[in-house]
Amino acid sequence: MTAHQPFSQQVLAELLAFDEQPSLSLYMPTHRTFPERSQDPIRYKNLVRELQTQLENQHPGLDCTPLLEPFHALVDDQDFWNSNRDGIAVFGARDYFKVIAVNQRLPQCAFANSHPYLKPLLRLVQSTERYQVLCLTRNEVWLYEGSCEQLEKVELAEQVPRNQNEALGDDLTSGDQQGFPNGFSRSSERGDPMMHESAGGGKQDEINLDRERFFRAVDKAILQYHSQPSGLPMIVVALPENQAVFRAVSHNPNVLAQGIEGDPSRLGLEELRVQCSKLMAHSHADRVVDSLNRYGVAVGQGRALDNLANIAKAAWESRVALLLVEAERQVPGQLDPDKGRLIIDETGDEQAPDVLDELILAVTRQGGEVIVVPPEHVMPTDSGAAAVCRF
Template sequence: MDALERDYRTVLLATHQPPCLSLYQPTHRAHPDKQQDPIRFRNLVRDLELSLAQKHAGRDSAPLLRPFYDLADDGDFWNHALDGIAAFAAPGLFKVYRLQRPVRALAVVADSFHTKPLLRLLQSADRYHILGIDRQQASVYEGNRYALDEVELAPGFPRTAVDVVGVRQGAPERTKRAYGPEGPGQTTRHGTDVRQDELDRDMERFFRAVDEAVLDQYSRPTGMPLLLAALPEHRHLFRAVSRNPFLMSETIDAYPGALSIDELRERAWRLVLPLYLERLGGLVDEFGAARAKHLGSADLADIARAAVAGRVATLLIEADRVVPGRFEPETGAIAFAPLHDPGVDDLLDDVGEHVLRAGGDVVIVPAERMPADTGIAAIYRF
């Protein structure tokens, strides 16, 4: 499975040779509902096929559509569905992602990918990772306040200690190693002690490899807080070797395999909640200070123009707010209009997507934490 976090800005927001195909679908985790998901997916693929025939008549669409039909026949993929999927194709490119939140069914053929449904999912401030580890194996989970799922680790991730240190077979144990002369009061090390030293060094090597992989593949690309789930005898060593600045000081004192997924999510959210509230409080305070210096605004028209000019450093968007209208990406001009009109989309998402393209940050904030009643608030660079 591709890493949506890494791909969002660098792949999905990038320019591609058209046509660009985007497909979104809600999916189900359990029977019997999940049995209908592949059928609904094929119907959406047929919508893509019809749209291609209308907009790109005469083009051989088979290479673009083949990965979608192959996915429809992939039973293992559908057996491990979460709450939604997003799939994208362009000449020479196919990407598919499992989503932790439902999305509206949609099939779009355009000159660029339709990524707005991902904005609120990816930029929500309540997301976190969990690293579960003991001396033999490691696992990674991604969650929010509502859901938690184990991550499908990328090839090369050190899942087990064997991946890092190999299998020790047939290594003869020395019966005794002395440090200093033998005798009363002197230090003598026996074979079991020497073997334990080897095991401890192996565990440290494994923990260092896992720490580096988590930082490079998950924490650094996402900026999400990381919770450690481990027994005391393992967590102390991991914290001693870790160089991950996203690792929280709080710990879940259990290996994830000892808990149900709901128990793990509940324990994680209790620990993440204070950090989540602190982060939102800091953003609200930062916005207030910026606004007092005329470096912040809650006016949508002003923010839209500032986004096009590259002035928005941080944008706060109300989680469930929709402001229908048209956004002109060249000038930043906006026009309010009914959502059912052709060409009308959510202005908040339009502006947020433009801010991300310009290198700014977007944070989705629940209504009760928003510092303005317009559904949007911006902190400007200048």
């Protein structure tokens, strides 16, 4: 059976590496239940036929068999078609074949080009980005990693202290102190801890200082051994008061401004995943709005571009810091890779390359940021793209 793979930054890096060679990209919605599921292999086979026709037209003397063989093999893989989710993206190139399965609907299309067609996938990654979840109590820490589809517990690096004893050792305040070691007063009538420090002064101050030092040690180790290697955004799950203390001492730029307030030890894994997914969706919506605002500011500063030809030239010159692309728009044509010149295709060919996708590739390869703007947001230009220049 052909294995599904999740989309990741590693997969994106692999796809970006393919350039100036025949590359095949196929997207289609799939179905989880019968009888709709039984039609998926037929639709897929028709799309593969489209790929073959495009390849033969673009490269008349090329032996297409090695490129198409893994695509054809998938047609008869019944186990694969019985285990699908809501959509697949399939990519092929010389000595490369990858199937990405997602829990969202994808457009139905097939493109043969000199590079992979990435716009539908980039739009998807903005809403299915992987993230890490840091769970904190006053004396414990644990970590998850996942996406909107699933969460899995991560084995902490040995350098990360699991509790205050590991972090503070002999400096930990003695356990026979007076007061309330959790930093709260007695329970309220509902059984919830009161949200204020008890006692104040003396031992309680030492207990609070232990928590602060523990959180500093956790933050430093998590940043060095988990956040920096992964580059993933991080959601903090902790009681409100612990959230405040951790954020006050944290130097981790990957920590999201909004966390989940509650006792992580009382959250089931599925409940945690649902809450994290909602938070990530809000975060991505905020990111789109922030990017549109950045473009508005750049207009006033004279660093904004709305003309496709000018954006193409700026992308070729590595001057684009931020590219906004309209999700539902296609502009037939391509970029001259040697001069950055825009070549619009006016033949009406439905299989012509998409200029917007080529801009995405050019800007991404030059280290710029790309935001695919979904239909619920209004694009600030009529061209299908907008750019903020570095200078």
